[in-house]
Amino acid sequence: MKKLKRSFYLKSPLNVARNLLGKYLVYRSADEKLIVKIIETEAYLGEEDPACHTYKGKKTTRTQILYGSGGYAYIYLIYGMYCCFNAVADKEGEAGAVFIRSAYPIKGIKMMAKNRGIEKVLNKDIYKLTNGPGKLCQAIGITKDINGEDLCGKRIFIVEGEKIKSENIISLPRINIDYAGKACEYPWRFAINKQNYTF
DNA sequence: TTGGGGATGTAT
DNA sequence: TACATCCCCAAC
Numbered sequence: 001m002k003k004l005k006r007s008f009y010l011k012s013p014l015n016v017a018r019n020l021l022g023k024y025l026v027y028r029s030a031d032e033k034l035i036v037k038i039i040e041t042e043a044y045l046g047e048e049d050p051a052c053h054t055y056k057g058k059k060t061t062r063t064q065i066l067y068g069s070g071g072y073a074y075i076y077l078i079y080g081m082y083c084c085f086n087a088v089a090d091k092e093g094e095a096g097a098v099f100i101r102s103a104y105p106i107k108g109i110k111m112m113a114k115n116r117g118i119e120k121v122l123n124k125d126i127y128k129l130t131n132g133p134g135k136l137c138q139a140i141g142i143t144k145d146i147n148g149e150d151l152c153g154k155r156i157f158i159v160e161g162e163k164i165k166s167e168n169i170i171s172l173p174r175i176n177i178d179y180a181g182k183a184c185e186y187p188w189r190f191a192i193n194k195q196n197y198t199f
Numbered sequence: 200t201t202g203g204g205g206a207t208g209t210a211t
Numbered sequence: 212t213a214c215a216t217c218c219c220c221a222a223c
Contacts, residue, residue, distance in 0.1 A: 060219080062220085076206085076218085133207070134208060179204085203222105204219090205219090208215095209213105211214105
């Protein structure tokens with residue numbers, strides 16, 4: 001399947017967040033290739049977005065990667081416990097990102113279960129392996145050492161997966177950003193509508 | 200050097 | 212609905 005090119009990521013986070021739905025995230029672990037389908041994303045718009053780590057132009061070592069060119073991995077630790085995966089979006093100088101909130105396991109399910117500390121997975125429970133940002137990172141085994149990795153490289157990348165019709169995409173308010181004031185109402189979360197879609 | 204807070208997950 | 216648990220960074 002075709003790997004997404006740099007140009008895919010150089011657009012606005014809202015555009016990239018919507019277009020990442022149905023795409024496959026591929027990670028080459030030491031043992032095998034792990035693949036998940038992206039089913040829920042959130043857009044973070046940069047200096048104007050109170051929920052974004054770069055709000056008001058905040059520049060630190062952590063946010064540096066966000067200001068760079070789109071198409072790189074941004075991984076940070078949340079609540080001192082879990083890693084969250086983002087794809088940096090927009091062009092150099094614009095600090096946007098797309099947060100991957102939920103995915104569905106496609107390949108390497110056994111390894112993902114092992115990484116999550118689960119011995120046996122029933123078919124009906126497969127989706128639970130990666131249905132959260134922290135779970136996703138734990139399942140495919142990525143940590144902060146992937147931070148800054150080129151998504152157009154070989155270790156981790158995204159490929160054309162399934163084309164999702166626009167009528168099957170829903171937009172919703174983002175989650176757990178209550179501190180962001182009015183911005184917590186903006187419909188910048190995108191998901192595949194499960195009502196007309198089966199995995 | 201310090202302390203408050205956070206793009207979560209799990210059990211209850 | 213509680214709480215585990217610790218990096219990040221601004222302010223001191």
